[in-house]
Amino acid sequence: MPGETFSKGSTWMSGFGSKPTRGAFVRGMIVLPALATLVTEVAKADDTKVAQSAVQYQTKPNGDKQCSKCAFFIPGATPDANGTCKVVDGVISPNGYCTAFNAK
Numbered sequence: 001m002p003g004e005t006f007s008k009g010s011t012w013m014s015g016f017g018s019k020p021t022r023g024a025f026v027r028g029m030i031v032l033p034a035l036a037t038l039v040t041e042v043a044k045a046d047d048t049k050v051a052q053s054a055v056q057y058q059t060k061p062n063g064d065k066q067c068s069k070c071a072f073f074i075p076g077a078t079p080d081a082n083g084t085c086k087v088v089d090g091v092i093s094p095n096g097y098c099t100a101f102n103a104k
């Protein structure tokens with residue numbers, strides 16, 4: 001600032017609190033792991049699908065039961081294309097089947 005004087009030892013950045021204190025460092029050491037845990041928990045909350053192995057997913061039908069006839073199936077671009085599933089993780093064949101089958 002024009003006409004502003006600085007005392008000995010001060011710098012133009014001293015008003016911004018640029019020098020970290022031990023307290024700020026300790027608070028950071030406590031807050032950062034807690035924040036990382038929170039982010040991980042939020043990510044998990046979005047990952048609600050089960051693994052294919054957990055529901056014995058197979059790429060062939062079980063009699064007349066198959067993914068394309070299941071209420072959880074999300075079709076691909078064409079009727080024969082692989083799709084996804086609302087409850088099972090990964091790529092799902094329209095001709096597949098698992099123990100979570102739920103007829104439309």
Ligand code: SF4
Binds near residue numbers: 066084098101
């Ligand atoms: S729940 Fe099982 S049978 Fe139904 S669409 Fe998903 S993977 Fe296929």
